[in-house]
Amino acid sequence: MNTKSPSLSIAVPTYNERDNLRPLVDRLWQVFREAPPTLIVVDDNSPDGTADVARELASEYPIDLFVRTAERGLATAIIAGLARATTDIVVVMDADLSHPPEAIPTLVEALAKDAAVQMSIGSRFVPGGEVDLDWPLHRRMVSRVGRWLAAPLSPRGVRDVVSGFFAVRRAALRLGDLKPIGYKIGLELIVRHRWTRIVEVPIRFSDRKAGQTKLNFSENLRYLRHLLRLYGHVLTRKASN
Numbered sequence: 001m002n003t004k005s006p007s008l009s010i011a012v013p014t015y016n017e018r019d020n021l022r023p024l025v026d027r028l029w030q031v032f033r034e035a036p037p038t039l040i041v042v043d044d045n046s047p048d049g050t051a052d053v054a055r056e057l058a059s060e061y062p063i064d065l066f067v068r069t070a071e072r073g074l075a076t077a078i079i080a081g082l083a084r085a086t087t088d089i090v091v092v093m094d095a096d097l098s099h100p101p102e103a104i105p106t107l108v109e110a111l112a113k114d115a116a117v118q119m120s121i122g123s124r125f126v127p128g129g130e131v132d133l134d135w136p137l138h139r140r141m142v143s144r145v146g147r148w149l150a151a152p153l154s155p156r157g158v159r160d161v162v163s164g165f166f167a168v169r170r171a172a173l174r175l176g177d178l179k180p181i182g183y184k185i186g187l188e189l190i191v192r193h194r195w196t197r198i199v200e201v202p203i204r205f206s207d208r209k210a211g212q213t214k215l216n217f218s219e220n221l222r223y224l225r226h227l228l229r230l231y232g233h234v235l236t237r238k239a240s241n
């Protein structure tokens, strides 16, 4: 491994993101002009033809398309993307441009410059971070409660533990130890790997421009189940220490 410039790929889960893939690829070209990192697109057989768009784009950008037909779900899609990666560092981000591709070099740099750092997070809630959303009050409340419930599971000082935008070292992943459900795969990675050295990079989180959110009521319930599992895991781990 070249410690100066680690190799990089980007895992992106997609479900009905047909209109977002091209803008994402265009922005990645702007950021990585010479050596664009492979975009690992894990699509759950989206009915809107996202996979066809990814196939078209693959003639102009390095794309590794993985279409799952037997399974659906964000967390397992991300795990599948991480498992497919062959690079030193893998960035995970949403396809809907809520996560700015321009922040990827800073996320990668945070890992590359300090071997002790286990994960870098694109964070909405550190100084300089912003949320540019026109969410209705109830969605803002759900999001706030969701973060509050996860706070005791967060390493000290980490503000955006539920962010879906982060970078990890592939060699540090123990994917077999994960029991992913729901949306918050970053939290799953942190808790199961016992990661504590985490750097947050401020990002501006913007609302999606095209398509619709897949977050719904049953996804929120799944998040509660996920939290219960993680609390159970941490408590049994403490008891057996």
Ligand SMILES: Nc1nc2c(ncn2[C@@H]2O[C@H](COP(=O)(O)OP(=O)(O)O)[C@@H](O)[C@H]2O)c(=O)[nH]1
Binding pocket: 012, 013, 014, 015, 016, 017, 042, 043, 044, 072, 073, 074, 077, 093, 094, 095, 096, 098, 208, 212, 213, 214, 215
């Ligand atoms: N492969 C896959 N991707 C998903 C699934 N659900 C959501 N996604 C993707 O995960 C990312 C975040 O989803 P989104 O609906 O924007 O959630 P929100 O940002 O919390 O509103 C987007 O890139 C979605 O296309 C799923 O079941 N399978």
Ligand SMILES: [Mg+2]
Binding pocket: 094, 096, 098, 208, 213
């Ligand atoms: Mg989104």
